[in-house]
Amino acid sequence: MDNPAAQLPLIPFPYQVIKKLGNGSFGKVYLVINTTNQQQCVIKQLHPSSEQPNFIKQARRLFRQEAEILKKLNHPQIPKLIDYFEDKGEFYLVEEYIEGKTLRHELPSGKCWTEVATIKLLLEGLGILKDIHNLGIIHRDIKPDNFIRRQEDQKLVLIDFGAVKEFNLEQSRLLDPTIAMGTRGYMPTEQARGKPRKNSDIYALGVIAIQALTGKNPLELEEDEEGEILWRNLVTVDDKLGEIITKMTRYQHKLRYQSADDVIKDLHAYIYAKQQSCPPTQILEEKNKPSSIEDNYSNTSTSKINSISSSTNQSLKNQEDTSEKFSFSDWLKSPFGSTLTTALTIGVIATGGVYVMNQQQKAQIEKEKADFLTSLDTAYNNQNYLECFEKAEERLQDENNHISAQELGEYIGKCRLEEAKQKAQFLNYAEAVATAKQIPTQNQYHNQAQIMMEDWSRAIFDKAKHLYTEEGKLEDALKEIDTIPDNPVRQAGLIVVSQWQEEYRTNSYLINQAQKDLEYGNCQSAIETVSKIEGSNYWLLEGKKIVDQAEKCFQDQGIESNINTNNSTDNSSNNQNNQNNQELPDNVIICPPILCPE
Incomplete structure (x- = not known):
């Protein structure tokens, strides 16, 4: 081993x-x-x-x-x-080295934190954010995995500053747009667009607070038409505390708190108001008490059980007051009471079992869903975009899939787009276009992809243009043009291509004729033929080669060349006239059929 x-x-x-x-x-x-x-x-x-x-x-x-x-x-x-x-x-x-576990371990699905524990979380997190923001730093990846509960004192420690970005202290956002970094669910809209602000970190911390209070992963939370998170209906929370957290997580960054200090002041005002309205509360007692995971969770379930138990006892007491003449134990011993009790017991066990089974199945599905989406997030954050969208597309086709098409579609769109950007970064524009054009029309990233594909199409056309005009490689140029999707760049490119093809036909014929003239020693005729060449640099250089060969042809014949003058013999004038009147024979193959189909 x-x-x-x-x-x-x-x-x-x-x-x-x-x-x-x-x-x-x-x-x-x-x-x-x-x-x-x-x-x-x-x-x-x-x-x-x-x-x-x-x-x-x-x-x-x-x-x-x-x-x-x-x-x-x-x-x-x-x-x-x-x-x-x-x-x-x-x-x-x-x-x-910070010894401890991440905050994610304290946020299992379905477990709800108390208001007190949530406030402590917010105050600790905001205290850290206040300091780093005052230094002109945005973290950009505030999430449970980046908070560690330090074992020695149970305080939260913020880690992983690899995604941070500095900003101008006189403004609230970065001076220059930057690439989008962060984690889905905790990342606000402006950060996803590559324009994070310091209150983007405040948004992410507010989302963690919502996750703690509701016991729900942020990806499970619904939004209204304006993009606001719908969470107040999922948990009973003090109105003022709810307003503070909602303001931290507003969709529009201008409507959010603009600094961590503003949130801290409102939280302290809330705590003070609580202290004034009742005797010393749990907030006062626990403010500086080290946390444990068990202390965080709400006892709502126990309270409901105690309430139900109390109601049941009161009901039995009322029955005793009105039914003194008939003993309940006697009724249970009767044939009817015994039969009914047995039936009810079996029914309760059966329905309870079905309920537990359904709950277990639902929990298992939710866990598998969360794990899968986490794997997509990991692939995206590690820039493994190909793996990300391939897994999402495969899952979308799975008949046993329980994840919505909208959720998977978001990963397909953004991962395909990032993969395309990566290819374009290394000048593989054709591959970038091929990757991006498979983003579905209804996908939220489709329009962005169309804009980028048009830019990449221009780059492809520029490459094709260079291949033809500088190297004379018409076939390779046409192959490049063929990779451009149906957009305005392609339409304009096809017009230019038709001009290239005509130019190729004409100039190829003239070059061939000039070379034949040289073979037969018709030096002057060769020069006159190539003088008709027009077009790109490639053809002008090819014509120059013929002129150089013609000059050598004159030297071999012992004739002084007259290349740079307008004088010519009557014979050359006749040849010129004959050449001018000559038409291109249809049977001369001057271009491969694949390039000149007409």
């Missing part, structure tokens, strides 16, 4: 790998120990999954960016940067 320790990579001194923690498209993450001081820390090693120069350049940029950002940050709930360095072409980022 292989020794697992032997499979661990060698990290430059003084670090020694303990175990692998994870990996992504840009690198791998290891738990290591500094052998000089026995301190455990985390090392991120740049190890791109692609060898493309642009991909490596982007990965290196993100690693350096994360290092520079972490150097700026000094917050007790953000991992400290210990070191970063390059060694033998590899890039290493060394950070403080």
Whole structure:
């Protein structure tokens, strides 16, 4: 059996790998120990999954960016940067090791948090966001997986600053549009368009709060016609707290809180109002109490059970008051009572069993659905766009599929579009068009794809134009034009192609005639023939070659060439007239049939 320790990579001194923690498209993450001081820390090693120069350049940029950002940050709930360095072409980022589990483990489906636990989550998260926003930094990937509940003090720690972006402190958004980074469900609209603002992070934290209160994954939440999240009907929550969270997650960024400090002030005002309206509450008692997962969850189910139990006892008491003459135990012993009790018991067991079975099946389907969508998110975030849309398209055709066409369609559209962009980035415009044009018409990414395909079509036409006008490769140029979809660029291109084909026919014939003239020693006639060539650089250069050969032809015959003068013999004038009057014979093959079908 292989020794697992032997499979661990060698990290430059003084670090020694303990175990692998994870990996992504840009690198791998290891738990290591500094052998000089026995301190455990985390090392991120740049190890791109692609060898493309642009991909490596982007990965290196993100690693350096994360290092520079972490150097700026000094917050007790953000991992400290210990070191970063390059060694033998590899890039290493060394950070403080945070022991604990991610917030995702505290947000299982169906488990609802208390208001108190949710407020504590918000205040902790907002405190971190306030500091990084004041430094001009947007995190851009606020989600449960990027919060760790630190084991030693149960505080939340914000990790993974690889997606951060700096912004102008005098404005609320980035100066320049950037690529869309983030996680589906937690990412607001402006961020998906590549224009994140600091309140994009506030939106994501608000969505986590909604997830905590409702027990629902953000992808399960519905929206109204204006894009607002519909969640208030799913849980009973104090109106003021509900208003604060709703304002954090408004669809339009202008209607949201503009800073983390604004949200903190409203939350403190809410807590103060609660304290004034009743004796010291759970909010006061638990504000600074370390959290445990069990403390977070609401006891709504227990309260309902106690309420039902209380109602049942009161009902029995009323029956005792009105039925003193008849003992309930005597009734149970009667044949009718015994039979009815047995039947009810069987019915309750049967229906209860069916209910439990249905609930289990539903839970299993929901879990499988969530896992599948998570796998698509992972593929998208790791830039494995081909895997992303192929899995989504295959799932859409599966007869046992329980995921809506709209949800899968979103992945198909955005992953196909990103795959096409990636191909275009490496100048594979024809492949980019072929990938993007398969986005369905009704898909939300269709219009965006059409705009990009028109740009890529122009690039394809430019390539075809170069192939013909500079290299004379008409067949290759036509093949490129054939990859352009039916759009205005193609229509204009076909007109130009017809001109190329006519030019090819004429100039090919003239070149062939001139070459025959040279073969028979008709030097002057060859020059006169190629003087009729018109068109692109390729044909002019071909004509120049004939002229050079004609000049040599004159030298071989001992005749002084008269190429640059207008003088010519009567014989050459006659040849000129004859040439002018000569028509192209139909039987001369000057172009392959595939290129000149007419």
